[in-house]
Amino acid sequence: MLIALFPGDGIGPEIVDQAKRVLDALAIDGLTYEHGLVGGAAYKAVGHPLPPETLELAKRADAILFGAVGDPDCDALERHLRPEQAILGLRKELGLFSNLRPAKVFPELAGESALKPEVAGAIDLLIVRETNGDVYFGEKGFRTTADGLREGYDVMSYNEAEVRRIAHSGFQAARARRGKLCSVDKANVLETSQLWRDVVIEVSADYPDVALSHMYVDNAAMQLVRNPGQFDVIVTGNLFGDILSDQASMCVGSIGMLASATLNGSGQGLYEPIHGSAPDIAGTGKANPLATILSAAMMLRYSLGMPEQADRIEKAVAKALANGARSPDLGGAMNTVDMGDAVLAVL
Amino acid sequence: MLIALFPGDGIGPEIVDQAKRVLDALAIDGLTYEHGLVGGAAYKAVGHPLPPETLELAKRADAILFGAVGDPDCDALERHLRPEQAILGLRKELGLFSNLRPAKVFPELAGESALKPEVAGAIDLLIVRETNGDVYFGEKGFRTTADGLREGYDVMSYNEAEVRRIAHSGFQAARARRGKLCSVDKANVLETSQLWRDVVIEVSADYPDVALSHMYVDNAAMQLVRNPGQFDVIVTGNLFGDILSDQASMCVGSIGMLASATLNGSGQGLYEPIHGSAPDIAGTGKANPLATILSAAMMLRYSLGMPEQADRIEKAVAKALANGARSPDLGGAMNTVDMGDAVLAVL
Ligand SMILES: CC(C)[C@H](C(=O)O)[C@@H](O)C(=O)O
Ligand SMILES: CC(C)[C@H](C(=O)O)[C@@H](O)C(=O)O
Numbered sequence: 001m002l003i004a005l006f007p008g009d010g011i012g013p014e015i016v017d018q019a020k021r022v023l024d025a026l027a028i029d030g031l032t033y034e035h036g037l038v039g040g041a042a043y044k045a046v047g048h049p050l051p052p053e054t055l056e057l058a059k060r061a062d063a064i065l066f067g068a069v070g071d072p073d074c075d076a077l078e079r080h081l082r083p084e085q086a087i088l089g090l091r092k093e094l095g096l097f098s099n100l101r102p103a104k105v106f107p108e109l110a111g112e113s114a115l116k117p118e119v120a121g122a123i124d125l126l127i128v129r130e131t132n133g134d135v136y137f138g139e140k141g142f143r144t145t146a147d148g149l150r151e152g153y154d155v156m157s158y159n160e161a162e163v164r165r166i167a168h169s170g171f172q173a174a175r176a177r178r179g180k181l182c183s184v185d186k187a188n189v190l191e192t193s194q195l196w197r198d199v200v201i202e203v204s205a206d207y208p209d210v211a212l213s214h215m216y217v218d219n220a221a222m223q224l225v226r227n228p229g230q231f232d233v234i235v236t237g238n239l240f241g242d243i244l245s246d247q248a249s250m251c252v253g254s255i256g257m258l259a260s261a262t263l264n265g266s267g268q269g270l271y272e273p274i275h276g277s278a279p280d281i282a283g284t285g286k287a288n289p290l291a292t293i294l295s296a297a298m299m300l301r302y303s304l305g306m307p308e309q310a311d312r313i314e315k316a317v318a319k320a321l322a323n324g325a326r327s328p329d330l331g332g333a334m335n336t337v338d339m340g341d342a343v344l345a346v347l
Numbered sequence: 348m349l350i351a352l353f354p355g356d357g358i359g360p361e362i363v364d365q366a367k368r369v370l371d372a373l374a375i376d377g378l379t380y381e382h383g384l385v386g387g388a389a390y391k392a393v394g395h396p397l398p399p400e401t402l403e404l405a406k407r408a409d410a411i412l413f414g415a416v417g418d419p420d421c422d423a424l425e426r427h428l429r430p431e432q433a434i435l436g437l438r439k440e441l442g443l444f445s446n447l448r449p450a451k452v453f454p455e456l457a458g459e460s461a462l463k464p465e466v467a468g469a470i471d472l473l474i475v476r477e478t479n480g481d482v483y484f485g486e487k488g489f490r491t492t493a494d495g496l497r498e499g500y501d502v503m504s505y506n507e508a509e510v511r512r513i514a515h516s517g518f519q520a521a522r523a524r525r526g527k528l529c530s531v532d533k534a535n536v537l538e539t540s541q542l543w544r545d546v547v548i549e550v551s552a553d554y555p556d557v558a559l560s561h562m563y564v565d566n567a568a569m570q571l572v573r574n575p576g577q578f579d580v581i582v583t584g585n586l587f588g589d590i591l592s593d594q595a596s597m598c599v600g601s602i603g604m605l606a607s608a609t610l611n612g613s614g615q616g617l618y619e620p621i622h623g624s625a626p627d628i629a630g631t632g633k634a635n636p637l638a639t640i641l642s643a644a645m646m647l648r649y650s651l652g653m654p655e656q657a658d659r660i661e662k663a664v665a666k667a668l669a670n671g672a673r674s675p676d677l678g679g680a681m682n683t684v685d686m687g688d689a690v691l692a693v694l
Contacts, residue, residue, distance in 0.1 A: 114572050114573050136536055140537065141538055145506050150542060150546075151506035152538040152543070154537045155502050156500060188431045192487075192500060193499070195489065221590045221594035222593045226597050227461070244568070250573050255569070
């Protein structure tokens with residue numbers, strides 16, 4: 001099975017290296033790896049954030065292990081050349097529509113959250129975010145109003161097929177967890193949300209065992225602070241999912257610990273830490289590789305059909321933490337390689 | 348000067364009553380009051396959430412003191428008849444584009460927040476939210492795709508004049524506070540945000556004394572949890588402002604304490620608590636009237652030019668809290684009228 005390694009920008013290469021060491025240590029037969037250029041690194045090397053060879057490799061691969069993209073040197077480039085286009089392009093070109101972002105506190109790290117330990121400690125939720133539609137991919141541009149004013153616009157939309165497939169992802173995830181699904185929208189203002197809500201309700205007929213609720217996005221942002229323990233699975237659109245999943249990850253406290261998967265309908269997936277490229281600490285050895293190592297575990301589980309190997313990695317990370325492994329973001333002084341070593345030592 | 352009283356739905360009438368008692372106690376010469384029907388209450392009485400007489404009164408008034416709208420009985424109505432249309436319609440028809448939502452912890456209540464007291468205690472920020480444009484007011488509806496699928500759509504847009512006037516609100520607010528303005532957008536994905544960012548930068552030339560920064564909305568949602576004390580003034584669009592201001596209010600802990608103002612260019616304003624109509628506790632006497640009383644104080648300050656009277660109310664609320672006044676949302680047992688009495692007693 002082929003794994004595409006896309007380290008990207010900033011701390012990306014350092015953290016992907018550690019995840020690769022962990023995968024190597026599992027000595028799984030039949031895994032092969034190929035590297036690809038993405039993001040600012042790809043732009044600097046070949047003039048495009050998602051070069052054709054990278055896209056071709058991504059399509060051929062069974063799974064993609066992704067570092068991070070984002071490079072301040074590229075901020076002034078035209079939009080289609082910016083590093084972010086790599087992740088947006090991969091999601092769209094491979095049909096990676098179902099972004100799974102689990103947020104759960106490691107008991108050892110409950111104190112890291114800005115939330116009270118009893119509030120943070122109760123978090124065990126999964127955000128299922130749609131990543132192929134919404135205002136991200138609608139028609140957009142600049143135009144001039146009738147009065148001669150500059151105007152920027154972006155069309156938000158969802159059709160019933162797009163909502164239906166992500167709703168199924170949400171219901172199935174809820175069924176495999178605690179059986180509660182909260183669909184987040186802004187149906188009191190947006191027609192896109194009204195269609196979303198109507199279709200989610202239609203799909204719910206297939207899942208009588210899952211308890212469905214609906215919440216407006218502004219209320220969801222409040223509830224994620226007030227009592228995040230109330231949520232099991234949240235399903236939502238691309239834009240609201242972007243905001244709420246980052247908020248939820250910060251509620252957990254240690255954003256350096258959180259993994260994600262983005263799947264298409266044929267089992268292919270892109271796996272990445274939810275933190276970004278952190279250019280300010282790139283090359284300093286301060287990056288925490290655990291979120292990327294945990295993303296590799298999600299890859300084994302969701303795209304490679306190896307749940308026991310995934311378990312081994314997740315247990316090793318928990319053990320390393322219990323043994324006191326702490327990078328600077330966790331209040332410690334261990335560097336990126338030390339953190340990788342700490343996981344390897346208990347694997 | 349004419350104040351329009353729009354109590355609305357749920358707990359709205361109870362809380363507006365208490366704010367009116369406080370205003371009466373100030374015995375200010377020349378204030379007159381007229382009541383108007385809004386929201387579900389207006390729909391039930393006359394068939395529309397924002398009847399023409401209400402709109403006419405709103406336009407005539409110097410300021411509007413608003414309770415809340417929202418009524419579960421009305422959820423199944425067509426969109427243009429739902430209670431929310433009252434607030435959206437007033438914002439649009441009166442050109443109320445600048446929504447000011449201060450969030451600050453009362454020292455006595457720092458423990459109420461789900462955030463650690465040292466994190467919550469540092470919050471002293473103001474969100475300046477645009478409320479006349481964005482995806483709220485663009486073209487929207489249902490259509491059928493080329494494949495015959497149902498699709499919902501909403502056009503997001505801002506033109507330079509809309510951004511410029513709210514940017515001025517933001518810079519002026521920052522100048523009157525600690526001189527820091529953070530503009531929140533999603534310019535890495537949205538052209539609407541790119542135009543927003545460009546125009547905010549243009550306007551910043553008029554405010555060399557204000558330190559301007561930019562933040563993506565997903566990061567802002569994280570930073571409001573991680574370290575909300577870093578913010579002074581946040582300026583943002585209608586949709587992001589809806590989400591972030593509710594999140595910020597919950598970081599403060601006691602959403603029953605937070606007031607808001609929405610101003611147009613001619614000093615008219617709508618003043619309302621940021622909490623909603625809370626139909627579940629309507630009529631039980633559990634509603635906390637302090638956010639509405641504090642909204643009346645904002646009204647005296649921003650629309651009626653009476654800052655000393657505003658101060659008196661704000662000090663009385665702080666004193667009442669210091670004396671132990673606590674409604675159920677603050678962990679106490681005092682009812683709505685008791686809370687009003689507690690403020691009147693120290694006024
Ligand atoms: C980099 C950016 C375009 C991206 C997004 O908004 O989807 C990121 O924030 C994410 O959440 O993966
Ligand atoms: C009721 C609703 C339409 C409104 C909004 O989204 O603006 C409310 O959430 C608010 O923030 O005032």
